Amino acid sequence: MMTKWDTIQNDILPIEPKYWGDENEFEKDLSLDVEATIAHAESIIKNGLHGVFFFGSTGQSQLISISEKKELIARTATSKFRDKFHMGTGVNSLKDNIDIIRYSMEYGYQTFLIMPPARSEEHTSELQ
Numbered sequence: 001m002m003t004k005w006d007t008i009q010n011d012i013l014p015i016e017p018k019y020w021g022d023e024n025e026f027e028k029d030l031s032l033d034v035e036a037t038i039a040h041a042e043s044i045i046k047n048g049l050h051g052v053f054f055f056g057s058t059g060q061s062q063l064i065s066i067s068e069k070k071e072l073i074a075r076t077a078t079s080k081f082r083d084k085f086h087m088g089t090g091v092n093s094l095k096d097n098i099d100i101i102r103y104s105m106e107y108g109y110q111t112f113l114i115m116p117p118a119r120s121e122e123h124t125s126e127l128q
Contacts, residue, residue, distance in 0.1 A: 024037050024054075024055075024061070025037045025040060031068060032064050032065075032068040032069075032071070032072065034068070037054070037072060038072065038075060038076055038079060041054070041085065042079060042080075042081050045081050045084050049084075050084065051084040051085070051086055052081075052084060052085055052086065053087070053088050053113050054076070054085065054087055054088060055069060055087060055088035055100075056088040056090070061088060061089075061090025061091075061115075062090050062091065062115075064090065066091070066096060066099065066100065069090070069100060070100075070103055073103060073104050073107055074107065076107070077107045077108070082108075085109070086111040086112070086113065087100070087101075087104040087109050087111070087112055087113070088112065088114070088115070089101065089112065089113070089114055089115060090115060097114060
């Protein structure tokens with residue numbers, strides 16, 4: 001059976017190394033399923049991926065609380081694939097970005113993916 005990763009690996013990304021923004025897994029109450037999210041990341045690394053970014057732009061990262069992100073960061077530290085994990089912040093607040101990065105650094109992470117700032121500008125002339 002061909003998985004989504006097989007398709008990406010074989011058809012779309014013929015270059016090395018290959019990294020992926022991990023998909024977040026959720027509980028029925030819509031909280032982050034930390035164990036399932038980590039297990040998914042480990043499984044795609046076992047299948048040939050070179051690394052995974054948590055909380056990038058593809059996994060609903062802005063919908064996940066800071067405390068849930070910190071729980072995942074702490075739990076990834078014991079994974080045998082820990083050196084292949086990288087952290088995104090998935091937040092717009094400067095203070096929250098700094099908080100997530102500092103917390104990740106406490107667990108030895110040094111590579112980060114930061115979301116571009118959200119900007120909204122009114123164009124009243126276009127609305128008329």
